[in-house]
Amino acid sequence: MASWHSIPLQVLYQVLGWLTFISWAISCYPQIILNFRRKSVVGLNLDYKLLNLTKQTSYLIYNASLYFSTAIQKQYFEKYGFGQMIPVAANDVAFSAHNVIMTLVVLFQVAIYERGGQKFSKSAIATVSVIWLIATVCFFVALPDHSWLWLISIFNSIQVCMTMIKYMPQALTNFLRKSTDGFSIGGVLLDFSGGVFNYSQMAVQSIDQGSWVNFSGNVGKVLLSLVTIFYDLLFMFQHYVLYPGKKAGAWPKANEKTRQPLICPSSIDVTDQQIKGLKKSSDLSLPQEV
Template sequence: MASWNSIPLEITYQVLGWIAFASWTIAGYPQVILNFRRKSVVGWNFDFVVLNITKQSFYLIYNATLYFSSAVQKQYFDKYGHGEMIPVAANDVAFSTHIVLLNLFGLFQIATYERGGQSVSKITLGIVSVVYLTAGVCFFIALPTHSWLWMISVFNSIQVFLASIKYTPQVFMNFKRKSTDGFSIGNILLDFSGGIANCAQMTVQSLDQNSWKNFYGNTGKILLALVK
């Protein structure tokens, strides 16, 4: 695995990564705080919640596997070159872990607070079912040859797809109700800031290594930053 050529760029990379982590992490709290204060989840679309926790779970699997598994890292280097760095940083794993736990707490709030008759739509249940079925098929395809990099790359693509559609039910619900009551919009700017920091982090790594392979080696991360 390659090492950093410039200490200032390495420091910049770490700083930008943790800025993205902080922005995206803090962005998740206004909603759970709002739910707690109101003792209600009315106005928080459950389809969004289900799509989001599914998306974040797949992102966690991708990040943690590529960051911790030496076998998957070897497959990455065999594909993209042994002079490359893996395109996942500690802040990516930390964010994914934290946001999954925060989403689980959100599910707990849904189970305990006033729901106002809201439920998960059949469309969302269908989408999630197809997603998990696809993941299961990919696992059994990858199992004989241990093609784990391919499998988690598919998972990464799945989470980008879910990220691109997850807000749609919430937007439609807000439009139908002509209100955003119950939905915290304070996370939008933080999401945007995190996306910029994330893109900048990957750019810094590419500049240091004089290679842009980390972008197409982790297209999910850059696409996530753009659609977040």
């Protein structure tokens, strides 16, 4: 296993790694707090969180397996060279484990808070079901030859695919509602910071080793950073440029026309003299008794 050539770069690598963990870990809380305060998840797309659970679980399986399993590490070195470093750090494992738990917390909030009639879509449920079916089949394919590196690379590919599609329902929801109300922008800003720190961490490792193998050896981590940055920029554009301060479902302010009563007062403005006149005319029209 390779060692670090520069102590400052090694320290910077660790700092960036834990900054990534802190940013991505804390990014879960603004949405949870917002849901708790509103006692509602209206504005948060449910499919986004369902797809995210599959993504985070797949990423946890990949990170934990490569970080803790010596058998998988041996297969990694045999493929990429014993002079390389494994592209997974402790903060990656901590982050993915934490986010699985936080995603489950949000899904619990979905179950108990006001949803505004929103449900998980059939397409999202079908997508998740198919993905886990594929993962199960791959497990039994890898089992005879103990192709564990290949298997966890499948989970890494799954998390990349889920990262690419999981944000789409939320972006579409914001577009259709013409608002980001109910979707925490604080979480987006922290998520964006985590993506930048994560990519920078890999770059520091490559600079120290004089090799970009860790990028090709962990394409999932690279794409995770880039896709996250892209969608977070989209969400920021929606929040600050397209729909700044817009509250979805807010009633428009009443204008002068809508403030008028259904029956105009002038149409029933009858004086006492007119009422007396009507009474007299009605009395005269009655037939006299004989």
